[in-house]
Each structure stands twice: as structure tokens, then as C-alpha cells.
Amino acid sequence: MELNKTSESRVVAFLDIGTNSIRLLLVRINPNGSYLPLTKQKEAVRLGDKGFIDKILQLKAMERAVIVCKKFMELARAYKAEEVIAVATSATRDASNKVQFLEMLKKEAHLEVCTISGNEEARLIYLGVSNEFRLGHSKALFIDIGGGSTEVSIGDQKQYFFLHSFDLGTIRLTNMFLPDETGPVSLERYEKIKAYIRYKAAEVVKELSRYRIGCTIGSSGTLENLAKIAFVYLHRTSSGNYDKLGYEDLKKIVRDMCALSLEERRKFPGINAQRADIIIAGAAIIETFMEKLEISEIKISKSGLREGLLVDYLSKSEFSHLINQMSVRKRSIMQLGLACNFDEEHAHIVTRLALELLDSIQALGIYEFREEERELLEYGATLHDIGMFLSYDTHQSHAYHLIRESSLPGFQPEEIEIIANLAYFHRKNMPKKKHSNLTGLNNDTVKSIRVLSALLRIAESLDRSHNGIISHVRFYIASTRSLVLEIHAQWECQLELWEVEKQKKYFKKIFGYNFQSKVIVDQGVETLPVLYTF
Incomplete structure (x- = not known):
């Protein structure tokens, strides 16, 4: 079923009526394609109890299932669910009296249920689990x-x-x-x-x-x-x-x-x-x-079938690109960012600049990044400002907690720690070894946080005005222990340069190099290089 484009969010309920349990997933789907699980419920009803020998659902088992479905439908209505998608699996599809059971659900719980085949059940489970x-x-x-x-x-x-x-x-x-x-x-x-x-x-x-x-x-x-x-x-x-x-x-x-x-x-x-x-x-x-x-x-x-119903639903909507064209990790990051109504343009600019900084450091042989660190820097940069909707002054702290407390399918716990701490340390506090955020983390994780945050802090500074002034950036070697940070800008960027200046000391501590900023202002076909030394 196609989702209609709307300026308002909508709540959709997904029900899995299984042989042992009935499961409910209530989700708020936002206009930007992000979604927020509102509640997950599960009740054991033993619908298939004593029912597989003669393939007849027992009356008491059906009554238990109807009671639970009525309760779940009341919950869905309380959340103002606009759609309910309900499927029944093995016990129902094998039962000779399944029509009676489906009529009971329709009449007493006001619930239309579709009985799915075994292969369709397997497909939906694959969708729900692989998404994690x-x-x-x-x-x-x-x-x-x-x-x-x-x-x-x-x-x-x-x-x-x-x-x-x-x-x-x-x-x-x-x-x-x-x-x-x-x-x-x-x-x-x-x-x-x-x-x-x-x-x-x-x-x-x-x-x-x-x-x-x-x-x-x-x-x-x-x-x-x-x-x-x-x-x-x-x-x-x-x-x-x-x-x-x-x-x-x-x-x-x-x-x-x-x-x-x-x-x-x-x-x-x-x-x-x-x-x-x-x-x-x-x-x-x-x-x-x-x-x-x-x-x-x-x-x-x-995860399982009910999560698969959600993935299947979204894949048939105008937001199908979130499901079909993104990796599970990228999708997790974008879902969280969209759910927090982040500044997507600023996030993309900071991410691009952070990755350009990392790539130039790597190319110069100054530091050997681990394979996964580039990806984690990308995700930390994407989410660095998601706490803004709660508070500007402490948005880095809110971002840290939002990331850590989100499920983020596809990520290991230590990876979530790195992403969360990159968001926390992108401004104000430096990731000193004894900081409480780093307590209990292994040495490799702490090292990644310290190294990557040095780059993210510069990238954030380079879009301090949120105007996207900087088009490209790279480091190159000026002398034995000195680098030049070459900045391509659309016009003069004094505010960005002032912010970058604050990051030099920490950069030298991490990488062992000083650097000067060189700005090249692009004006049509003419480029005007300006060297800024502080």
C-alpha cells in the first residue's frame, strides 16, 4: 500500500498473530521518512495449543487470541493509529476452522487479518532481521x-x-x-x-x-x-x-x-x-x-516478522529509498537524524569536510586510520548536532545520550560509543583520557574517539556560519613538522578561520603537526589565494 505524502506524521500498527504469541508494533512515521517505534507488545496466547493433530483451533485458544487482539486494537486507537496491518501465520493457515477464527477477529476485535503463506512469512522475517x-x-x-x-x-x-x-x-x-x-x-x-x-x-x-x-x-x-x-x-x-x-x-x-x-x-x-x-x-x-x-x-x-511488516510497508512508500538504496548502517543514522529533525544540509557539509580532512591526512602518511574509522567519522559527523532540538547550549551532551540510547541497527556497542562521543566532543570539552565518558572503554575505542574528534572539530569550525561557504579542504606538507590547511571558499570566511584557529593546539597534540590556513577564494574563473597565519 502506498503512503500518501502528507505534512503530518501518521501512526501505523503492525500485528503478528502467531501460533504461540501475538505481537504488536506501533510506529509513528514522519513526513521526512523517519519513524519512531511507540510501543512493542507481546502476549502468549497458545493459539495452536492442541490444535496441530486435527488442525482445528480450539475455541478457548481462539477466545484468548481475540481478547489480546481487542486489547491491542484499543492501544492502537489510543495512539490514533490510522492503519492496522495484521497477519496470521502457521496455526491459522493450517486450521480447517480458520474462517471462523478470522470472522471472530473481525466481529469482536474489529480487526481484518490476512493469513500469509509459509514462504511469505519467511520473506517478512528476512526483511525484519536483515534490517538489524x-x-x-x-x-x-x-x-x-x-x-x-x-x-x-x-x-x-x-x-x-x-x-x-x-x-x-x-x-x-x-x-x-x-x-x-x-x-x-x-x-x-x-x-x-x-x-x-x-x-x-x-x-x-x-x-x-x-x-x-x-x-x-x-x-x-x-x-x-x-x-x-x-x-x-x-x-x-x-x-x-x-x-x-x-x-x-x-x-x-x-x-x-x-x-x-x-x-x-x-x-x-x-x-x-x-x-x-x-x-x-x-x-x-x-x-x-x-x-x-x-x-x-x-x-x-x-527482530522478526512484525519488524518485517514495517520494512515491507516502507519499501512500498515514497520513502522506499531509505530502505532500498541505503545500507542498514546508513539507514540507522539517517533515521535517527531525521527523527531529531536535524539540519541535514549542515550535517552533510560537515561530514564531507571531515572526510576530506581524514583522506588528506591518510594520503600524506601522517596517520594510518583503521578501515572502519572513516565510516564512523562519517556517522559521527552526520549526527553531531542532533541534540539541537532539545537545547543549543548543551546540544553535544543531548546528542551523546540520544545516540547511545538509540538501537542503531547494524552497529556494535563499541561503534555506537565512538559515534556518540564524536558528537559529544565536537565542541567545548576535549576527550581527555580521564573524562567520565571514556571510562570503561578499551584503548582502541578511546584512541579512535580522540583522533577522529580532532578532525570533526575542524570540520565543524569550517561551517561555523552554516552557510556552506567552504567547498573543499585538504592538508599538505609545508615543512618537517608543519602543514598547510588549504581551504577553498566561495567568499571570505573570517568566522570559520577564527574557529579553526581554536583547534590547532589539540590537532598538534594528536597528530604532532602545526598548521597554517590558506584560503583560496573562488570568484568565477579567477581564484585569489590568501594565506592566513595566526
Whole structure:
């Protein structure tokens, strides 16, 4: 559906009616194409409970789902949502009484729901999850374990190459192999589950094996919970990131959980008690795939189908360039800048000048930048002023907090720290080693912040008037320990030069060079060089 161009923001609701849970994402989409997630909600309803043997949704399960959908629709109305996009997956599409369920939702919750195919589910999950990671042209395997089905896909940043949906889900397999099981699960029973999964997935696993995979990314509540269990149980602490799941760790926790009764399993370190009865089946699915495809570790994503619905929605709008023509990292940066109503023209000018400074320093052999530092300088320069809408006097501090507290899909935590601190140190305070912002950061991260901020401070000074006077800038060597900063300007730029002068001392401390400013004023075909020495 096309978004109509409008001068006002709009709120859109995205609902994923799954076999185990119903998920809601409410998003405010702004006229400039940025979007702000307003709330994410999730409720376990067990829509597929006892429903996969005879493919009939149980009345109580449907009633639970309707109650949750009514609550979510009330929330959407409270946020004044103009559109609601709702899809139903495995349990609904397989049910012989799905028409009855869809009519209940329409009549009682005033909700129109579209039932999607397994392949469409896999496509939307790919869109939602790939949007969170920096993949480039490297292919990744995506695995999502739901209550009724497991979706797999292979894709890079721009496109998918393979989609498939298996009738293998945590609730489906629990109903088949562990119905009403309250005691320990024998290893023989567990191996039977795995054998069934191997049988059902054999042909597709062969197909997946033909691809060269750079990494594997898993999504869904089941995988998130298994990663948390592995971390908490094996490290004996609940403080940390549950962003990966190792094969050896998985085998260890599964066998220890199988040895427990259901009641004891509910108390297992890190477990979501509501998943205790279905976690064994979920573990069997992912362990089997990891075995057959020789996967040693899976990265865990918190995104999924509902985020894919958002990406799909935007890709069909006038803002499709934000989705289709930008890398996930560039898109994250632009989304945050647009959401903060930043001065986009000034940000682009400062970014261009900062990168020209870095490139000339690199070309002269004065400093060897790490490969990723140029990109991080670009993003720090783009976002350096985003705190302006809160306060001019302390906008650098607001920018720092806005960047650190934003999710910024595609970035590692230490990269976010560098970008945030570049915004913080672009004016006023210098990044001294003992500054509180730098406490706890590793030496490489602190070094990047100090070196890149020296360039960003000069670039910001060169557009002090926000008039875009400076067209190009570069350093060249004047003598053994002295440089010339050659500035091409459209007209005289005394204010910019005055600001640049303030940065010389810190530049020398970082790079070991003094510099003089030489301005070349471009006037039609004539250029007038003027050398400024302070």
C-alpha cells in the first residue's frame, strides 16, 4: 500500500498473530521518512495449543487470541493509529476452522487479518532481521523458530536467495512427542524428536548446504530464551548480553533441562517459565540444524516478522529509498537524524569536510586510520548536532545520550560509543583520557574517539556560519613538522578561520603537526589565494 505524502506524521500498527504469541508494533512515521517505534507488545496466547493433530483451533485458544487482539486494537486507537496491518501465520493457515477464527477477529476485535503463506512469512522475517545487521554482500542463514513452523532463508543485505517454511514448531512438536509430559524427558525421546526433524528437513538442508554462509542469525522468543538460559546457567550471572548461542553450550543446557521435571524446569536459571513445556522441542529444532549444517554459533536477533511488516510497508512508500538504496548502517543514522529533525544540509557539509580532512591526512602518511574509522567519522559527523532540538547550549551532551540510547541497527556497542562521543566532543570539552565518558572503554575505542574528534572539530569550525561557504579542504606538507590547511571558499570566511584557529593546539597534540590556513577564494574563473597565519 502506498503512503500518501502528507505534512503530518501518521501512526501505523503492525500485528503478528502467531501460533504461540501475538505481537504488536506501533510506529509513528514522519513526513521526512523517519519513524519512531511507540510501543512493542507481546502476549502468549497458545493459539495452536492442541490444535496441530486435527488442525482445528480450539475455541478457548481462539477466545484468548481475540481478547489480546481487542486489547491491542484499543492501544492502537489510543495512539490514533490510522492503519492496522495484521497477519496470521502457521496455526491459522493450517486450521480447517480458520474462517471462523478470522470472522471472530473481525466481529469482536474489529480487526481484518490476512493469513500469509509459509514462504511469505519467511520473506517478512528476512526483511525484519536483515534490517538489524550489517551484512553487505555476505550471505547469511536466517532461522526463526515459531510455535507451529520454522522459517529459514538465505540472503545478504539487499536480497534473499532462498526461502522455506517447515511444519516444525515448538508447540507442534511438543503436541506430537511430549503431550501432557510433566516428568523428565529421556534422551531417547529427545533423540526421536531430532530424528523426526532430520527426516522432515533433509532435502532442504541439502539445498542450504550449497550456499557459502558468512554467519547464521536466529530470531524468535525460543532462540532468545535459549541464548539467555545458556548465558545465565553457564556463567552463573544474569548481567550480560544474550546475543549469541553456541552449539556446545546448547547441548549442555538441553541435556540438563531434559533431566528435570516440568515443574523443576520452570525454575531453571534464565528460563521463561511460560516456555518451560515447549523449550525442549525448540532446542531440538535448532540443535538439529546446527548439527547438520555444522553451525558453531548463532547470532540472536530481537527482530522478526512484525519488524518485517514495517520494512515491507516502507519499501512500498515514497520513502522506499531509505530502505532500498541505503545500507542498514546508513539507514540507522539517517533515521535517527531525521527523527531529531536535524539540519541535514549542515550535517552533510560537515561530514564531507571531515572526510576530506581524514583522506588528506591518510594520503600524506601522517596517520594510518583503521578501515572502519572513516565510516564512523562519517556517522559521527552526520549526527553531531542532533541534540539541537532539545537545547543549543548543551546540544553535544543531548546528542551523546540520544545516540547511545538509540538501537542503531547494524552497529556494535563499541561503534555506537565512538559515534556518540564524536558528537559529544565536537565542541567545548576535549576527550581527555580521564573524562567520565571514556571510562570503561578499551584503548582502541578511546584512541579512535580522540583522533577522529580532532578532525570533526575542524570540520565543524569550517561551517561555523552554516552557510556552506567552504567547498573543499585538504592538508599538505609545508615543512618537517608543519602543514598547510588549504581551504577553498566561495567568499571570505573570517568566522570559520577564527574557529579553526581554536583547534590547532589539540590537532598538534594528536597528530604532532602545526598548521597554517590558506584560503583560496573562488570568484568565477579567477581564484585569489590568501594565506592566513595566526
